[in-house]
Amino acid sequence: MTRLKTLLTSAALFAALGVTGAMAEVTVLGWPGGPEEAGLRKAADAYNATAADADKVKLIFFNRDGFFDKLAADLAAGSTDFDVNLLATYALGRYAPFMDPITLPDASKATFPEKVLATMQYDGKQYGIPTDLSLHFMYYRTDLIEKLLSDADWKAKYGEISEKYLGKKLEPKDPDAWTWEDWMATALFFTKSINSDSPTRYGTVLQMKNLLFNMMVWHSVARAQGGDWMNDKGEIVVDSPAYRTALEIYKKLYDAGTSPKDSTTYEFAESNAAFGAGQVATMVQWNAAFGDLDNKEKTPAVAGKIGTVAPPTGPAGRFTHIHGLGLGINKASKNKEGAVRFLNWLGTPDAMEIYAKAGGSPALSDAVVAKVSAERPDLVKLGQFAGAYGFVMHGGTAAKALQVYELQAKEFTAYWAGDKSLDEALAATKAGMADLLKP
Amino acid sequence: MPRTSRFEGRLLIAPLTVFLIALLGFPLVLDIIYSISRVGFENIRAPEPIGFSNYAKAIADPEFWAAAWFSLRFGLIVSVIQVVAGLGLAVFLAPLFAKRPWLIALLMLPMMVAPALVGLMYRLILHEFVGAVPYYLLEWYGDFPAFLGRDWAFTTLVVVETLQWTPFALLILHSSYAAISPDVREAAALDGARGRRLFFNIDLPLMMPAIGITFFIRFIDSFRVFDNLYTLVGPGAGGSTTSMSIYIYQAFFKVGDIGLAVAASMLLLVASFVVLWLINGLTARKAPL
Known part of the structure; x- marks a missing residue:
């Protein structure tokens, strides 16, 4: 005992x-x-x-x-x-x-x-x-851009394509000086179905899966156009012309075939696979992708040929989601x-x-x-x-910020895939955000 | 019944009763409470009762009905295809199975793979830059469809589900076909029944209960599709491939509206009970007179 x-x-x-x-x-x-x-x-x-x-x-x-x-x-x-x-x-x-x-x-x-x-x-x-x-880089193939900047035939073709698809004749520029329009023109130029001389199948790869993180990638485009979630008064302003323009940029590029057909199911990994296969000339992607893409053992097709700059400039400036x-x-x-x-x-x-x-x-x-x-x-x-x-978008740290991303992902992918008009998608987003972000 | 026997009966059934109360009763009660409460992860231990507004919200939500329609359509289509394909294989391969029964084990292999992995596997196989299918289609025909895109996603999902689960239908229907007494077929043959007539008038009627059960099980399984669908295409652009399971998952984990998610699952429970009861009634073997 x-x-x-x-x-x-x-x-x-x-x-x-x-x-x-x-x-x-x-x-x-x-x-x-x-x-x-x-x-x-x-x-x-x-x-x-x-x-x-x-x-x-x-x-x-x-x-x-x-x-x-x-x-x-x-x-x-x-x-x-x-x-x-x-x-x-x-x-x-x-x-x-x-x-x-x-x-x-x-x-x-x-x-x-x-x-x-x-x-x-x-x-x-x-x-x-x-x-x-985490933030975004504009990834591009240095070998292709170097040729584009120096080859007279390519420059001429670039001008023709930009005029046909964007309504204005553009000249190739160094990626660090790109506007979003320059990027669009480059993406169109390096798309095989548009330019049969393109060494890549696609000019870019868009992450358009119904996934909240893909909205973060796209937000770098939206903010450069002047888009935001809310204004200083706390009103939801996602139906602004800036937001519309940014959504239309993706839609225009996707419809023109500059991004793989399955892009509506693409996220981080699929986009890296496309770029790593050497069949894509540019992409907006998370900084975390660089290590693997520039690794000769993992992606021999593009390693050593990748340039990274901040995302292009828009009317409101140059921005990256962080x-x-x-x-x-x-x-x-x-x-x-x-x-x-x-x-x-x-x-x-x-x-x-x-x-x-x-x-x-x-x-x-x-x-x-x-x-x-x-x-x-x-x-x-x-x-x-x-x-x-x-x-960071105005309201991007709110208690229901994640739900806002989810909502935008659902509505905007519906627009990109052709299931909803831009007006319908924006109206549904605005109404949903007003509910989620109400004080 | 003598008192002692009644006591013994209750005693013997007690463990099962306790088991059912613990494993089914408690979650059901909790679900009912959550479904009539405003509850998220922040107040999961202290839900706030709000009556039936979660049910009203689910019923008024067009996405709830879109998800229900997706699941119903998917469940019906794949179940029918699997049963027809399983039946065809069971009948046409019966002589081969009789001689080489090990072939059945080989055909069962797809069922051994976890559905989530099947989804991932096809996501790779169908990916334009790493997948074999788009690669060869591009080589041979110069183009390929966007298998996981808006226009093809449903078809792709049906094919993936069918390839994985037709062996299940084959297994049950093969057993049922093999169990038909040769005497019956012999008697029918003596009466002049051959080929198609023998199949439609003798084999098929005798296999109907097994066909019904197979359809019943496959429908349940396909209706609640989640794993392979989620890993293959997720909820889809604009929610175009949102099944009921994904709707509930998203409401619960992504939106954090636990009350809505549980209310939707309760509605699904009731609807499932009614549908399964009807199917069960249709497929149940009639009692002998």
């Missing part, structure tokens, strides 16, 4: 110690299964090497599938299983009620450009440290002090250097990115483009 009592007492003590230990740790819920996880693991190891026991970081990961819904349910239920959790720009409004705003340390203001910090802001408050950024992943503090956390200390460290140039070298994709200020540019040259453009051209 005495032995049993000793055993039970020891077990209770161990359990108590375990609980105390767990409470002292900072538990971080990260984005699983990709370079973000690899980056976070390295950063956490570096932090734990010098952190006090009570501040040491423990990482946990869900499955990616349904991540944001599970996270929303956990946050709403007041879960204390994690102190720091993942955030995404397009879900900020959904999580903000269940998170604590943070005060940015001075170091983080030197680490990230202002527009990048803004990807973690909602209602004027900062909710997280931006760890990864959204970030970041880490913020769970309102129900039991160790907020420890969580703040970890986030303050994570926002420093040293922490981001470790994170970037381990695979993460932070958009960093020029001074900080210079330290990692040799190993991660892609991050140079990421930071530059985000700072110069990045935008």
Whole structure:
């Protein structure tokens, strides 16, 4: 009996110690299964090497599938299983009620450009440290564009095609100086069914699947025309002439055959496969695609022949959609002090250097990115483009922003596929958005 | 019935009753509560009762009816094709199966693949730049249809579903065909029945219950199509390939309107019960006089 009592007492003590230990740790819920996880693991190891026991970081990961819904349910239920959790720009409004705003340390203001910090802001408050950024590049085949810019026959044909399809005679330009019209003309020129001399089957590949992420890609076109979700008064303005023009650009290109017939089922992977096969001359695509496309083993047809610039200019300027992943503090956390200390460290140039070298994709200020540019040259453009051209639609961080993307994806793909007129699609979108974004 | 026997009977049936209450009763009650509540992921533990407005919203939603029509049309078409093809194969291949029964196992292989993987597989096979089918069509004919595009998506889905699940129909109908007593056929032959007449007047009537059951199972399975459809084309441009399962999934996970999703699933439950009851009534074997 005495032995049993000793055993039970020891077990209770161990359990108590375990609980105390767990409470002292900072538990971080990260984005699983990709370079973000690899980056976070390295950063956490570096932090734990010098952190006090009570501040040491423990990482946990869900499955990616349904991540944001599970996270929303956990946050709403007041879960204390994690102190720091993942955030995404397009879900900020959904999580903000269940998170604590943070005060940015001075170091983080030197680490990230202002527009990048803004990807973690909602209602004027900062909710997280931006760890990864996604934006769009205009990808193009350097070998084809070089010939287009130098070959007199190609230039003449380019002028003929642009006049026939766009109503004005255009001349080939360097991609960094493209307007969206120049891009359209280039896409038409490199389409075999339009120009039998084209070395590629298609001039571009449009991601037109009914999928919210495809709307983000298209938004770079819309914003350059001057399109936005809402105006300053909070009114829905998706039926603006700018939005119409951007939708018509895709429709015109798709109907002209510049993009594969199955484009209405294309997303990130299918578009990369098309471009990687060497049968597409240009595409607007996520920055994350560059690594694989420029890999000689994965895509030998195009590796080493890919140029990337920011998306073309429109009447309202040059823009790229940006959204970030970041880490913020769970309102129900039991160790907020420890969580703040970890986030303050994570926002420093040293922490981001470790994170970037381990695979993460932070958009960093020029001074900080210079330290990692040799190993991660892609991050140079990421930071530059985000700072110069990045935008978030007005309302793009609202609590129901994801539903707005879903709604636009459904309605706009209906228009592109020919199931709805532009007026019908825009009217349905406007009505749905008014309902979703009402205060 | 003696009291002890009644007690024993109740005791024996208790585990099954508890099992059914736990696995079917509890989710059903929860579903009923959610279907009459305003509930999303944020208040999933504290739904706010709102009466029957979720049901009204679902019924008034044209997309709900479009999804129901898609599922019904898809379920009926593929079930009919699978039963006809399965029946044809079962009859024409019967002599071959009698000599080489291992061939049946070979034909069953498509059923072993998870439907989601089948969807992914065809997405690759039909992709213009990595798929074999567009490649050879382009080589031979200089063009190919957009298999997953708006005009072809439904046909492609029907073909994919048929290729995967016709073996199921074949299996059941082959068993049914093989179970017909040779004596019956012999007697019919003595009366002069041959070929088509033997098939339509003897074999087919005897196989009708099996045909009905096969159709019944395939219809249920095809009506609730989700996995292969979702991985192959998703909800489609403008929601053109949204089945009932996808409608419910999207309302639940994408839109976060759990009340609407559950109300739609409850409506589907009721409709399914009525339809299946009718089909069951039509296909049930009549009791002998």
